[in-house]
Amino acid sequence: MSGLNLDDFGSLVERPDAGVRRDAQDRWQRLVSPPGALGKPAELAEWLSAAQGRVPARPIARPRVLLFAGDHGVASLRVSAHEAGTAVALVRSVLDGGAPVNVLARQFGAQVRVIDMSLDCDPAELPADVTAHRVRRGSGRVDVEDALTVEEAELAFRAGMAIADEEADSGTDLVLLGDISVGGTTAAGILVAALCGTDASVVTGRGSGIDDLAWMRKCAAIRDGLRRARPVLGDQLELLAASGGADLAAMTGFLLQAAVRKLPVVLDGVVTAACALVAQRVAFRAPDWWLAGQASGEPGQAKALDRLSIEPLLDHGVRLGQGTGALLALPLLQAAAALAAELPDVSGEPVVERAPEPVREPVAVTSEEPPADPPREAADTP
Incomplete structure (x- = not known):
């Protein structure tokens, strides 16, 4: 429990x-x-x-791009243009400073931070500050099994909360929230379809640029995942465990704690929109602290933002993810x-x-010690 x-x-x-x-x-x-x-x-x-x-x-003085990273077991069904378990290559590109998000961040004066929640690689391959919050290696195949245990979902959720506190305490005044994942848009599609009460075909998009056959496989995976998600719709933590992943659970915790800390957030694409939709079910006032950077063309994102009553600031057809859509909206906010x-x-x-107010945190978080991080050996087990 x-x-x-x-x-x-x-x-x-x-x-x-x-x-x-x-x-x-x-x-x-x-x-x-x-x-x-x-x-x-x-x-x-x-x-x-x-x-x-x-x-x-x-003026916006300390914008920060936060990228939560993870691999999703459902990618083994070839629902992505990227091979299953290869999100670490995308992460390395960002850490090396050569990804589109790095170019935009340098141009607009933002810092980039990557958080590994569930990459399918040896954590020793990445810097310690990137893997500090890792919950597990990869996630379950959400069409046939849970992505996480409920305990792992709670660990990830708490990690997201802790990161929100770190950013607020360090003086970050605007967060541009994105993800680096393989298979993440499929998990996001399940969450959006489940919470909006719609069918898989309505929320299934092209994600990383998939062809028609891959789209059909993705739609089938979301359909099967929906059957597993609907019975746990009443418990958002169980929903994230069943159908999300450690990166999505962490982003949901981050969004809620950022709202508690009065830290504004710009959402990127369909994955962050799905997490925002879960967070809205927890705290209905939270969306007032969020903006959507741009319309990615993903039907799942459009469905989620409509439910959240958030209108994207831009519509340039950018669907790369990795925070790029949110970053493109930063100059508009800086100008404002x-x-x-x-x-x-x-x-x-x-x-x-406004007079400063004391920071308040959920009673459940402060009344007991959070669960200890799992040993590295356990975290590395598929």
């Missing part, structure tokens, strides 16, 4: 400050004529003001914050800032 009480998040997650948002809206009326002339940047500046608790919004901070307010109104 899990010792983590997800119901605590329902009361711990608050909405961004509505009063500060109204003050920001009033200020824009004084700054720009005609009203609404700056369109989306003004809306984003108001959102940032509410999230930061101050008017005008501060800069406009809010630097346009002169001729009225001389003072800065409005």
